Amino acid sequence: MIDYLHVSIAEQKLYAFSQQQLQATYPVSTALNGPGEQNNSGCTPRGLHYIRAKIGAELPLNAVLRGRRWTGEVWSPQLHAAYPQRDWILSRILWLSGCEVGRNRLGSCDTFRRYIYIHGTAEEELIGQPYSHGCIRMRNDDLIELYDQLIAACPVQISEHATQAQILHLLTKE
Secondary structure, eight states: OBOEEEEETTTTEEEEEETTEEEEEEEEEOBTTOBOOSTTSOOBOOEEEEEEEEEOTTOOTTEEEETTEEEEEEOOHHHHHHSTTOOOOEEEEEEEEEOSBTTTBSGGGOTTTTTOEEEEOSOGGGTTSOOBSSSEEEOHHHHHHHHTTBOTTOEEEEESSOOHHHHHHHHHHO
């Protein structure tokens, strides 16, 4: 089971660990506006978080979610063309909650109240570069693979500059 996630904004990657051992690396897309914690900033929040809710178990690949509920739709190019302005949230949602009061929890910087998720996207060709509105986007197949392996309330560290080598070094020091 995956018991720790680390998102590197610099590398646009998510690292999945089990008992301090790297299990998988996934490309992601964080915010086009860069890192930041303020409400309405469109930025990806930094710091320690945990997965407060897992939404979408058993849904089909590319299931369309709005307001954290399945619309009954499954994304397709035709559906996309019919609704070109939608911010497509697909397949699964991992809803993040901040752990650091004043940084990413409570007040004007609350990750949970900002509805920051790790979620699937219709724009998989943009994965690997900053492009989201604050969330962490993943390829749908990758997200489903990860979703099923996560422990309850899995910790998620989001860092601006960390590299894989730095993350591995930090984990082995603990």
